[in-house]
Amino acid sequence: MNNKLAGFIPGIEKEKQAAYKKQIEALGINREVKFFVEEGSNERHLGDREELNATLTFCRTENAVFAVASVQGLTPRRWSSLQLLSDVADLGIAIEVADDPVIDKQSIVVLAYSAEIAREKILTRSKEAVQKIKDRLAKGEVHVSKSGRKIRKLGAATIAEVRELSDAGNEAKKRKADLFAQELWPTIEPMIARGMTKASIASQLNRLGFTTARGGRFYQSSVSSLLRRLGK
Numbered sequence: 001m002n003n004k005l006a007g008f009i010p011g012i013e014k015e016k017q018a019a020y021k022k023q024i025e026a027l028g029i030n031r032e033v034k035f036f037v038e039e040g041s042n043e044r045h046l047g048d049r050e051e052l053n054a055t056l057t058f059c060r061t062e063n064a065v066f067a068v069a070s071v072q073g074l075t076p077r078r079w080s081s082l083q084l085l086s087d088v089a090d091l092g093i094a095i096e097v098a099d100d101p102v103i104d105k106q107s108i109v110v111l112a113y114s115a116e117i118a119r120e121k122i123l124t125r126s127k128e129a130v131q132k133i134k135d136r137l138a139k140g141e142v143h144v145s146k147s148g149r150k151i152r153k154l155g156a157a158t159i160a161e162v163r164e165l166s167d168a169g170n171e172a173k174k175r176k177a178d179l180f181a182q183e184l185w186p187t188i189e190p191m192i193a194r195g196m197t198k199a200s201i202a203s204q205l206n207r208l209g210f211t212t213a214r215g216g217r218f219y220q221s222s223v224s225s226l227l228r229r230l231g232k
Helices: 014-027 050-062 078-090 107-138 159-193 198-207 220-230
Strands: 004-009 032-037 065-068 095-097
Touching (some): 004 050, 014 065, 032 050, 065 078, 078 095, 078 107, 159 198, 159 220
Parallel strands (some): 004 065, 065 095
């Protein structure tokens, strides 16, 4: 058994993070545990998850186990969380999951593959179901939904209209985010001038009562994204 554990806690609610830490501590009895607690969302691209990458680096250099409390929370979806653990195992890193001791470097490959197959089957069934409805409507027939609603046309808009609405929505979100960043810049600029780190700026914004555009707490990653949007 490896004597070192790298306890990774993903970017989830603080209450869950505390519970996850206790689960990993139970794994680490009589073993040395170093915790890596992620701030910010677990929805970011893996390359942008600095704490996750730091955990993997520690595992490789210290021959430590990649220890997590649960598959749930590593990413927003279980199948991608299993794939993440499979990728970790491919790096030659041992893994331990507190709430599922069966998972290890060997079993995770099978679990990840099974989850991916199940996902593909669901997507295939969904596509086939939609195509059947399209074929029925093309013949002039009426499709009755489970709720009893009669459908004569699939969707309230054509594909072109949907794309147009989607593009317009994305543009509106971008304008809103740009405006938010510009409004916050006068507050952040003096902090940058004083040489404060992004993590310190995030902490200061939280103390001042500011929230992100989505109403959440600021983290180092939030400040980085905001500065990129401003071109700073």
